[in-house]
Amino acid sequence: MKKLSVLTLIDMNPNKLGALEEYALRLSSELIRRGNFAAVGFSESLPEWLKEKFKASGIEVLKISSNKGALPLVRGLRETIAKYGLNILHATFYPFYSPLLTLATIGNGCKLIYSDQESRILHPQKSMRNLGRYFRNKLYQRYIQAIIADAQFIKECQIKDHFTSPDKVPVIYNGVNLQRFRRSDTSQRSNILREFKISYELSVILTIAQCIWAKGLNYFIDAANIIVKERPNSAFFIVGDGPEKSAFEKQTSALGLKDNIIFTGMRVDTEMFLSVADVFVLPSVWEEAFAFTLLEAMACGCPVVATRIGAIPECVVDGVTGILVPPRDARAAADAILKLLDDEELRLRMGAAGRKRVEEHFSLERWVNETIALYEKAIEK
Numbered sequence: 001m002k003k004l005s006v007l008t009l010i011d012m013n014p015n016k017l018g019a020l021e022e023y024a025l026r027l028s029s030e031l032i033r034r035g036n037f038a039a040v041g042f043s044e045s046l047p048e049w050l051k052e053k054f055k056a057s058g059i060e061v062l063k064i065s066s067n068k069g070a071l072p073l074v075r076g077l078r079e080t081i082a083k084y085g086l087n088i089l090h091a092t093f094y095p096f097y098s099p100l101l102t103l104a105t106i107g108n109g110c111k112l113i114y115s116d117q118e119s120r121i122l123h124p125q126k127s128m129r130n131l132g133r134y135f136r137n138k139l140y141q142r143y144i145q146a147i148i149a150d151a152q153f154i155k156e157c158q159i160k161d162h163f164t165s166p167d168k169v170p171v172i173y174n175g176v177n178l179q180r181f182r183r184s185d186t187s188q189r190s191n192i193l194r195e196f197k198i199s200y201e202l203s204v205i206l207t208i209a210q211c212i213w214a215k216g217l218n219y220f221i222d223a224a225n226i227i228v229k230e231r232p233n234s235a236f237f238i239v240g241d242g243p244e245k246s247a248f249e250k251q252t253s254a255l256g257l258k259d260n261i262i263f264t265g266m267r268v269d270t271e272m273f274l275s276v277a278d279v280f281v282l283p284s285v286w287e288e289a290f291a292f293t294l295l296e297a298m299a300c301g302c303p304v305v306a307t308r309i310g311a312i313p314e315c316v317v318d319g320v321t322g323i324l325v326p327p328r329d330a331r332a333a334a335d336a337i338l339k340l341l342d343d344e345e346l347r348l349r350m351g352a353a354g355r356k357r358v359e360e361h362f363s364l365e366r367w368v369n370e371t372i373a374l375y376e377k378a379i380e381k
Contacts, residue, residue: 023175026177089111220281
């Protein structure tokens with residue numbers, strides 16, 4: 001079989017070992033283990049400690065930025081493809097039908113593959129704009145090998161919104177590191193609660209999200225306000241940062257919840273919080289893609305409460321691994337959280353079922369192997 005030479009290209013600022021960074025690391029390491037070449041490119045420089053993790057596995061680390069303009073990006077990519085003899089360019093968080101990556105790969109034997117990991121905010125589009133998009137995208141499709149959807153919902157969006165042919169959109173579900181994300185011993189709970197000066201006896205309700213309105217954190221705070229009135233011995237952690245964090249902090253203060261809701265900011269040890277939480281909550285109000293945090297929570301044996309929106313129902317089995325609630329409904333979210341807090345046996349049962357579901361369907365190894373199989377099929381065409 002022909003050897004693979006792959007550049008995994010992710011348009012993001014890597015400041016932690018998050019899910020996509022870990023995927024790129026594991027994917028590239030596995031490619032090299034099988035005797036192939038692998039490089040990773042990010043739009044910003046990696047912190048030294050993270051760069052060393054990649055280099056230790058023999059992975060070439062590149063900075064691929066469009067800050068200097070479109071033509072330098074295309075020229076730089078073509079030079080990189082020629083230098084390393086790349087036959088796969090796999091891009092995530094790049095515009096699917098931008099001409100830039102098409103120009104970078106056309107005519108040099110490098111197959112262009114995208115991943116669609118994007119949550120959606122639906123906007124009405126004018127029919128003429130749709131018509132123009134249809135013809136443009138149909139033209140560019142001939143130069144795209146595949147657009148990997150991380151869920152069936154995302155595939156349907158890709159077909160509907162971008163007019164992508166169904167046979168160009170394979171579904172490969174995201175995965176999680178089952179060794180990193182697992183239920184820890186009680187000492188981890190003690191460490192987390194001690195750090196934030198929280199009583200060990202308190203119930204811990206957790207969300208991990210960027211502080212933006214689309215993640216529904218205002219509804220999480222409103223649900224906390226309802227719960228605290230019934231269960232004052234509850235602590236709510238919001239792990240993450242973002243442009244609207246101060247607005248959520250003001251909402252918390254206005255409700256008199258500063259002693260109950262803890263904003264941790266961005267953390268690199270999210271697995272520690274997940275491993276000690278009693279309930280994990282994802283209150284998204286946009287069309288969520290296949291959320292990594294839900295997989296991570298379930299892998300840690302933590303029952304989840306999440307909104308029934310986007311790809312979330314493909315991850316969470318309602319009534320088995322967690323409870324699904326309508327979006328923008330703080331009362332429904334609060335009732336679901338209270339139901340879990342009041343029933344330890346239910347929490348344990350759902351947590352165990354969540355871990356089992358991730359082990360069977362959403363491991364990082366399965367995600368990597370299915371991706372490499374797609375690469376191998378692509379270069380044989």
